[in-house]
Amino acid sequence: xxxFSNKCRAHIEHAGTNVYQLAKISGLDxxxxxxxxxxxxxxxxDFVKRLLPYLRLNxxxxxxxxxxxxxxxxxxxxxxxxxxxxxxxxHLSFRRYPGDLYTSCAPASFDTIQAVSHFLKEALLSxxxxxxxxxxxxxxxxxxxxxxxxxxxxxxCSFALRHLFRMVRTPEASDNANANLEILxxxxxxxxxGCNYSPSYFYTSDTLxxxxxxxxxxxxxxxxxxxxxxxxxxxxxxxDTPSCVATLQKEFDRQFNLALPFLFTQKTPEExxxxxxxxxxxxxxxxxxxESQPCIYSLLDSQELFLRTFGDNTRPSSLLEMSRKxxxxxxxxxxxxxxxxxxxxxxxxxxLSGPYGCLPVTFSPQERRRMLLHFLKDPFSSGNYTMLRxxxxxxxxxxxxxxxxxxxxxxLLESQDTFISFHIKEVSIGQAFWDYLSSxxxxxxxxxxxxxxxFVRSLxxxxxxxx
Numbered sequence: 001x002x003x004f005s006n007k008c009r010a011h012i013e014h015a016g017t018n019v020y021q022l023a024k025i026s027g028l029d030x031x032x033x034x035x036x037x038x039x040x041x042x043x044x045x046d047f048v049k050r051l052l053p054y055l056r057l058n059x060x061x062x063x064x065x066x067x068x069x070x071x072x073x074x075x076x077x078x079x080x081x082x083x084x085x086x087x088x089x090x091h092l093s094f095r096r097y098p099g100d101l102y103t104s105c106a107p108a109s110f111d112t113i114q115a116v117s118h119f120l121k122e123a124l125l126s127x128x129x130x131x132x133x134x135x136x137x138x139x140x141x142x143x144x145x146x147x148x149x150x151x152x153x154x155x156x157c158s159f160a161l162r163h164l165f166r167m168v169r170t171p172e173a174s175d176n177a178n179a180n181l182e183i184l185x186x187x188x189x190x191x192x193x194g195c196n197y198s199p200s201y202f203y204t205s206d207t208l209x210x211x212x213x214x215x216x217x218x219x220x221x222x223x224x225x226x227x228x229x230x231x232x233x234x235x236x237x238x239x240d241t242p243s244c245v246a247t248l249q250k251e252f253d254r255q256f257n258l259a260l261p262f263l264f265t266q267k268t269p270e271e272x273x274x275x276x277x278x279x280x281x282x283x284x285x286x287x288x289x290x291e292s293q294p295c296i297y298s299l300l301d302s303q304e305l306f307l308r309t310f311g312d313n314t315r316p317s318s319l320l321e322m323s324r325k326x327x328x329x330x331x332x333x334x335x336x337x338x339x340x341x342x343x344x345x346x347x348x349x350x351x352l353s354g355p356y357g358c359l360p361v362t363f364s365p366q367e368r369r370r371m372l373l374h375f376l377k378d379p380f381s382s383g384n385y386t387m388l389r390x391x392x393x394x395x396x397x398x399x400x401x402x403x404x405x406x407x408x409x410x411x412l413l414e415s416q417d418t419f420i421s422f423h424i425k426e427v428s429i430g431q432a433f434w435d436y437l438s439s440x441x442x443x444x445x446x447x448x449x450x451x452x453x454x455f456v457r458s459l460x461x462x463x464x465x466x467x
Contacts, residue, residue, distance in 0.1 A: 004068040005039035011055045011065070012037065026054045042072055077177040078435060084181045085436040086393065089290070092188060092412055093395040108143055108233035115227065115236045116220065117147045123159075123222040124151050130158040130196070134221040134252050137229070139165040139183040139199070144220075145190045152195070160196040163187075164256050169203040171428055180428050191265055192412065192420060200259035201426070221249055264423040269358055272411060272421035279423060285404030286333040288437040292342030292353040292396050294375060294385055301374035309352075309361050337440045340390040340447070340455060347372065347459040354399045355411035358419050369463040372456055380452070387452040392445045402437055406430025 012022065019037060023030035028051060035041040036048075048069050052062050071079040108116070123131045137144050152158065168179045176182075187199050216228040216237065226239040226248050239245060266272040289295065300306045342353055350363040363371065379385060399411040408430050411421040424430070440446055447455065 001039040002068075002072050004042070004065070004072040005037055007065055007068055009037050011057060011061070015054075015056050017054075022051070022054055026051060042069075045069065045073075077172045080178055081181060081432045082436045082439055084178050084185075085433055088181070088185050088188070089395050089398055089400060090393070091185070092192070092410070093398040108141070108229075109235075112229060112233050112236050113143050113147075115238075116144060116229075117151075119220060119225070119227045119238070120147055121151055121155075123225070124157045125155060126224075130160055131222060133159055133161045134164075134249070134256070135161070135219065136164045136252070137218050137220070139163070139186050139201075141233075142186065145186070148195070149190075149193060158196070161198070162252075162256055163197065163199045164252065164259055165199070165201050166204040167201045167426065168428075169205055180426065181432060184424070184426075184429055187262060188410070188422065191263065191422065194267075197265075199262040200256055201262050202255075202259045219248065221245070221252060223249070260425075262424070262426065266421045267419065269355070269419050272355070272419065275421070275423065276409060279407070279409070280403075283403055283405065286335070287401050287403045288434065289334055289336045290338075290393075290395070290400040290437055290440070291336070291398075292339055293346050293356075294338045294343060294379070295336050296352065296356050298336070298375050298379035298385065299371040301371060305363075305367065305371070309359060334384060335437075336385045337388055337437065337446075338385065339388045339393055339395070341394065342396065343372075343387070343456065344390075344459060345396075347463060353396050355397075355413050355419060355421070357397070357413045365463050365466040369460055372460055372463070376453060376456055380449075380456075383449075385452075386441065387447045387455065388440060388445055389447055400433070400437070402430060402433045404434075406434060408433050 012018065019030060019033045022028070023033050028047065032041070032043050032047065033051075036043050045066075048066065052065070055065075057065065073079075074082075120133075123133065135144070148159070148161070165183065167183060168174045168176075171177050171179045171181075183201075191197055191199070214231055216235075217231050218229040218233075220227045220229075222245075224240065224242075224245060226245050228237045228239065230236065239248075264275065266275050293299075296309070300309060345351070345353060347368055350365070350368050351357065352359055352361065375385075397413045401409045403409070406427050406429075408424040409421065410424070411419070413419055
């Protein structure tokens with residue numbers, strides 16, 4: 001029996017009917033219904049949708065049942081990973097972070113939260129130079145991040161944080177298949193705040209629950225003090241003996257140097273493009289891209305437009321040169337997913353979205369029409385571009401690319417000319433992102449080539465009237 005079949009059985013009983021009566025009034029095959037309810041065989045999605053009206057369910061109950069069906073059909077790990085990644089991308093794009101998504105970290109007691117806040121306040125205010133903090137708290141310990149951000153804003157102080165945390169080696173075999181994605185959500189959220197933050201990780205065989213049996217496994221360190229925390233976050237103690245603090249600091253340094261960097265961060269378009277050129281120079285495999293509008297290089301049909309887009313006098317000449325290299329590198333080894341909402345916004349405003357929104361350029365209606373015609377004639381006909389249906393995904397500020405070696409490159413335009421990008425090299429996260437982008441080919445989300453062409457031509461007709 002599965003969660004889906006159990007829920008179906010419960011709804012049938014609650015409706016005061018049975019499989020025989022349902023089959024009779026709905027016209028559905030009785031044997032298929034019986035196998036579905038008993039968990040012996042999962043029917044097609046259309047079969048389930050035809051059944052829903054006869055179960056007398058409200059909208060929320062129908063959505064819950066269809067969600068259970070999808071989880072059963074794809075496997076719970078895959079289904080919930082895809083939901084989580086979609087949430088991460090949309091949260092980043094709309095700056096609803098950190099910690100807006102579900103996290104599995106055990107809540108700390110009020111006394112512990114107060115102790116952490118007091119310890120951090122003392123550390124931040126007692127030093128003339130920016131405080132140097134070290135911790136091995138779980139990356140999903142949101143209250144720690146929140147306390148730091150609150151103190152930074154209140155006292156206008158700065159700090160450098162080195163963070164060493166654990167990740168699950170095989171999340172799909174653990175109690176929480178989303179464990180590593182939860183960590184990613186929290187780390188990305190904190191990294192986007194502009195703090196001097198260096199996260200590194202090492203692997204553990206299971207989730208973090210085993211820490212509850214270890215005496216004070218977590219700590220926060222400064223040069224003068226150490227705050228020790230119990231595994232269940234209910235108790236704490238402070239050490240200020242210089243020799244003890246120095247020993248802890250030395251051991252932390254040793255472990256931090258052995259750990260793997262969780263992500264690499266760049267905070268300007270020039271840094272990001274230079275880093276992107278570096279990581280792609282040695283890659284021979286394919287990649288999958290998700291962005292609001294089609295790849296900028298697929299829209300630029302002339303050297304004139306290329307120079308006007310990247311050669312603005314307010315930008316370094318290196319940006320123009322790197323852009324030229326990237327445009328030459330684009331070939332048939334990538335698949336680009338873009339949104340109907342994004343290309344519509346471009347056609348109507350002439351402004352670029354996603355990380356390219358930092359470029360101070362607006363295209364005229366005549367230029368937009370020329371660019372969209374070029375896109376249909378050449379890049380789109382290659383088969384590398386897929387348009388996602390309107391409303392299926394909303395990410396006006398974000399760009400995501402996953403490479404075949406399962407590394408992930410994320411870019412985010414926080415506000416005009418405020419830019420940040422990340423390169424993530426953890427394999428389980430990369431595999432989850434690769435699977436998510438591969439799933440976008442589903443025709444319930446993706447438009448067919450014919451539908452895409454018709455949509456773009458409707459935008460061309462609008463522009464023709466404007467011209």
